[in-house]
Amino acid sequence: MANSKFMATVSPHLHEKGQTIDRAMRDVLIALTPAALWAIIVFGFNAFLVMLVSIVTAMLTEVVMRWILGRKATLKDLSAVLTGLFLAFLLPVTTPLWVVAIGSFLAVGVAKELFGGLGKNIFNPALFGRVALMISPLWIYTAKFVEPFWWRGIGFFSPIHTSINNAVSGRVIYKTFTGGVVNATTSATPLSLLKSGKMLTNTVTGPTPVGATWLTSNGRPSGWSLFLGLKSGSLGEVSVLLLLVGACYLLYRRTIDWRIPVGVLGGALFIFLITWNHPLYQMLSGGIWLGALYMATDWVSSPVSRRAKWIYAVGIGVFIGLVRLYSPWPEGVAISILIWNVLTLLLDRYVAVPKFGEVKKPLFNRLPAFPKPKPIRVEEKA
Amino acid sequence: MELRTFRGGIHPPYRKETTAGKATVEISLPDEVVIPLQQHVGAPNNPVVAVGDKVEAGQKVGESDAFISAPVHTSVSGTVKAIEDRKNFTGASVKSVVISVDPNQPTKWTEKKNVDDATPEQIRDAAKEAGLVGLGGAAFPTFVKLSPPKDKPIDTVLINGCECEPYLTCDHRLMLERPDDLIAGLKLMMKAVGANKGVIGVEENKMDAADLLISKVCSEPSLDVVVLEVKYPEGAEKMLIDAVTGRRVPPGKLPSEVGVLVQNVQTAVALYDAVATGKPIVERVITVTGPGTKQPGNVLVKLGTPISHVIEQCGGLSGDVAKVVIGGPMTGWAQKDLSATVVKGTSGILALTSEVVDTNAEQKCVGCGKCIEACPMFLTPNYIVKYARRGQWDLADKFGARDCFECGCCSYVCPASIPHVGYVRKAKAEITAAEKK
Numbered sequence: 001m002a003n004s005k006f007m008a009t010v011s012p013h014l015h016e017k018g019q020t021i022d023r024a025m026r027d028v029l030i031a032l033t034p035a036a037l038w039a040i041i042v043f044g045f046n047a048f049l050v051m052l053v054s055i056v057t058a059m060l061t062e063v064v065m066r067w068i069l070g071r072k073a074t075l076k077d078l079s080a081v082l083t084g085l086f087l088a089f090l091l092p093v094t095t096p097l098w099v100v101a102i103g104s105f106l107a108v109g110v111a112k113e114l115f116g117g118l119g120k121n122i123f124n125p126a127l128f129g130r131v132a133l134m135i136s137p138l139w140i141y142t143a144k145f146v147e148p149f150w151w152r153g154i155g156f157f158s159p160i161h162t163s164i165n166n167a168v169s170g171r172v173i174y175k176t177f178t179g180g181v182v183n184a185t186t187s188a189t190p191l192s193l194l195k196s197g198k199m200l201t202n203t204v205t206g207p208t209p210v211g212a213t214w215l216t217s218n219g220r221p222s223g224w225s226l227f228l229g230l231k232s233g234s235l236g237e238v239s240v241l242l243l244l245v246g247a248c249y250l251l252y253r254r255t256i257d258w259r260i261p262v263g264v265l266g267g268a269l270f271i272f273l274i275t276w277n278h279p280l281y282q283m284l285s286g287g288i289w290l291g292a293l294y295m296a297t298d299w300v301s302s303p304v305s306r307r308a309k310w311i312y313a314v315g316i317g318v319f320i321g322l323v324r325l326y327s328p329w330p331e332g333v334a335i336s337i338l339i340w341n342v343l344t345l346l347l348d349r350y351v352a353v354p355k356f357g358e359v360k361k362p363l364f365n366r367l368p369a370f371p372k373p374k375p376i377r378v379e380e381k382a
Numbered sequence: 383m384e385l386r387t388f389r390g391g392i393h394p395p396y397r398k399e400t401t402a403g404k405a406t407v408e409i410s411l412p413d414e415v416v417i418p419l420q421q422h423v424g425a426p427n428n429p430v431v432a433v434g435d436k437v438e439a440g441q442k443v444g445e446s447d448a449f450i451s452a453p454v455h456t457s458v459s460g461t462v463k464a465i466e467d468r469k470n471f472t473g474a475s476v477k478s479v480v481i482s483v484d485p486n487q488p489t490k491w492t493e494k495k496n497v498d499d500a501t502p503e504q505i506r507d508a509a510k511e512a513g514l515v516g517l518g519g520a521a522f523p524t525f526v527k528l529s530p531p532k533d534k535p536i537d538t539v540l541i542n543g544c545e546c547e548p549y550l551t552c553d554h555r556l557m558l559e560r561p562d563d564l565i566a567g568l569k570l571m572m573k574a575v576g577a578n579k580g581v582i583g584v585e586e587n588k589m590d591a592a593d594l595l596i597s598k599v600c601s602e603p604s605l606d607v608v609v610l611e612v613k614y615p616e617g618a619e620k621m622l623i624d625a626v627t628g629r630r631v632p633p634g635k636l637p638s639e640v641g642v643l644v645q646n647v648q649t650a651v652a653l654y655d656a657v658a659t660g661k662p663i664v665e666r667v668i669t670v671t672g673p674g675t676k677q678p679g680n681v682l683v684k685l686g687t688p689i690s691h692v693i694e695q696c697g698g699l700s701g702d703v704a705k706v707v708i709g710g711p712m713t714g715w716a717q718k719d720l721s722a723t724v725v726k727g728t729s730g731i732l733a734l735t736s737e738v739v740d741t742n743a744e745q746k747c748v749g750c751g752k753c754i755e756a757c758p759m760f761l762t763p764n765y766i767v768k769y770a771r772r773g774q775w776d777l778a779d780k781f782g783a784r785d786c787f788e789c790g791c792c793s794y795v796c797p798a799s800i801p802h803v804g805y806v807r808k809a810k811a812e813i814t815a816a817e818k819k
Binding site: 005006007008009010011012013014015016019020021023024077117118119120254257299300301302303304305306309348353354355356357358359365 | 392394395473548620624630631632633635703704705706707709711712713714715716717718719732734738739740741742745746747748749750751752754755758759760761762764780782785788789790791793794795796797798799801803804807
């Protein structure tokens with residue numbers, strides 16, 4: 001009766017359908033699709049090129065890095081594709097493609113693979129790539145924003161060249177189909193407008209395709225245009241509406257934990273409310289929704305327990321508010337999340353999870369600060 | 383109205399409809415039965431019969447002097463063929479009594495005496511003599527549970543009719559088929575521990591059983607039926623107590639700490655049988671089901687029957703069977719072959735096809751926190767695994783390795799398909815070994 005064809009693995013013998021890492025990555029890609037399409041519509045064919053270069057570089061980097069480090073290729077889990085897309089979402093459409101490629105290499109090659117691969121990375125890889133570019137000498141290439149629908153009149157497929165001849169201001173040059181060159185000034189993002197106290201002077205004239213008004217009379221984008229995505233900014237951050245639609249799908253699929261976006265948005269709103277610094281305008285501008293819904297919720301770089309998640313999320317929100325209001329930078333989402341990515345190491349270690357029925361509920365784990373590592377590899381029992 | 387429940391847990395597909403409507407049938411006897419001498423939690427039994435002895439059904443074949451133990455009886459009449467080590471359902475070698483079955487079986491335990499005047503002492507003795515253990519699967523000796531420490535009075539006896547494991551329906555059938563005996567068993571337990579309240583907890587997916595029981599207990603103020611949310615593991619001892627009474631058993635403590643005794647439906651019925659007729663635990667109802675079973679159903683099986691015989695009686699296996707599981711799909715044991723036998727704690731035999739079993743390869747933990755969300759004990763399964771992998775057993779314990787009752791919710795939801803339960807078992811064994819030193 002040697003029926004050895006039966007599997008004799010440990011219980012449980014059932015697994016939740018569709019609950020795999022690959023599926024989760026695919027879900028996030030699905031959720032990001034509307035925002036990606038909108039980016040192409042708003043910023044032209046060039047936006048597609050930025051995404052394409054970012055994704056392809058990310059995939060190549062993963063294959064090469066894992067080969068060098070002697071690890072199995074894991075392209076199938078789609079995490080490289082996702083990191084590539086996320087990085088593109090964080091960059092303005094004017095970013096030269098070679099800069100995009102460098103950022104993508106830093107994201108996957110350094111932040112992910114050098115830290116030990118998916119699951120071991122401390123930082124959100126895409127944010128790491130973005131901030132690495134931001135603090136590098138290449139920063140000027142990633143700091144020029146253009147108006148939405150800049151391509152109207154000169155053609156959807158018009159390429160963009162960002163030149164740094166004039167290192168202080170930078171210039172963006174659009175090339176038309178016929179080879180003519182349009183020299184254009186860059187557009188301020190809603191947040192930099194707010195920061196500098198200026199108004200937008202060079203405007204896109206005429207109604208936008210969806211008919212919403214781009215500017216209100218005070219020279220700033222209206223709440224609706226901010227919400228719908230008629231503003232300048234990074235590729236993925238412009239449409240709050242489409243980001244929300246995608247996030248609803250992820251919440252339905254239980255890929256992301258609702259606590260984190262609620263905490264981040266709540267924390268930031270709290271700061272803008274108590275300082276009464278244009279709360280609505282602040283909440284609808286910049287990368288806060290992209291950050292709260294998709295970046296802070298990254299499984300690997302966020303805490304695991306509920307209580308730690310709340311601390312992490314509200315912490316990010318508060319930091320975003322403080323950076324925007326009291327630092328020289330107009331935007332603080334990326335840096336706030338990265339800081340809390342590091343603090344996650346402490347949160348995960350020291351924020352206690354009280355056990356069922358525990359009478360004295362501890363707030364913190366009492367653990368040795370520097371545990372002696374015991375590198376005993378236990379045989380994994382089937 | 384919101385149904386009562388606990389925090390955490392999962393909602394697996396239940397797939398009980400295949401067998402829920404099928405009445406229990408008795409299956410034919412096998413040629414030989416294998417009775418493991420240890421079928422319970424506690425000290426192992428010593429054989430009290432010798433090879434070649436003629437034994438009669440219900441005769442004791444193994445017992446022990448230890449307090450936490452339960453004797454075993456032969457389920458059939460026949461001849462002792464061998465006393466040797468046999469692999470049980472967990473794959474461990476256990477000294478077992480092999481009995482070749484006599485074709486002529488006596489009819490016994492038909493005469494029921496009135497149990498109303500049984501004293502607590504008599505009830506405990508009957509439970510001990512009958513070799514009664516928790517028949518839900520844990521197999522903890524019942525009479526030990528019926529003898530709570532004096533300083534921890536028990537006010538409530540809870541009967542676990544949740545049957546929260548997917549596929550299984552044997553408890554459901556028993557509640558429908560023997561409700562009076564179940565209630566009588568509950569009353570005996572209340573009397574034995576001096577409790578003044580008896581509650582039967584039933585999940586909402588068994589409303590026919592709940593309605594039947596409610597109609598039987600509505601005239602008795604001390605008895606109650608509580609309908610609970612359908613969620614796994616609703617029937618776990620501590621979860622059930624939390625859901626029904628709102629009391630939470632502290633980590634490392636027993637239910638008597640909060641004045642509750644929990645027993646499975648089958649245990650209650652078996653206790654009634656033991657007190658009323660003196661019948662030891664020689665048979666039980668199990669569910670034979672799963673997509674790879676030809677004729678799924680609920681069957682009354684003599685203990686010691688090889689599962690190959692039970693499956694044969696249910697029409698055999700069909701299709702591509704990837705796993706044969708003894709017990710429920712969440713906590714049961716996957717079998718390498720069909721040689722293991724039905725014991726006191728066996729609740730089901732499942733033939734699972736590769737379509738339904740988890741065949742995903744283990745990946746690296748990505749820190750999603752879903753295991754923490756699902757854990758009904760509020761543990762951090764990811765850290766138990768992390769430290770168990772490194773061999774840091776003290777830290778694995780700190781994060782709750784020993785508080786885990788291996789329900790498997792963490793692995794069920796894990797996107798990386800990490801087999802947490804395997805690591806927990808390893809950690810438990812290491813921690814216990816380290817403590818003994």
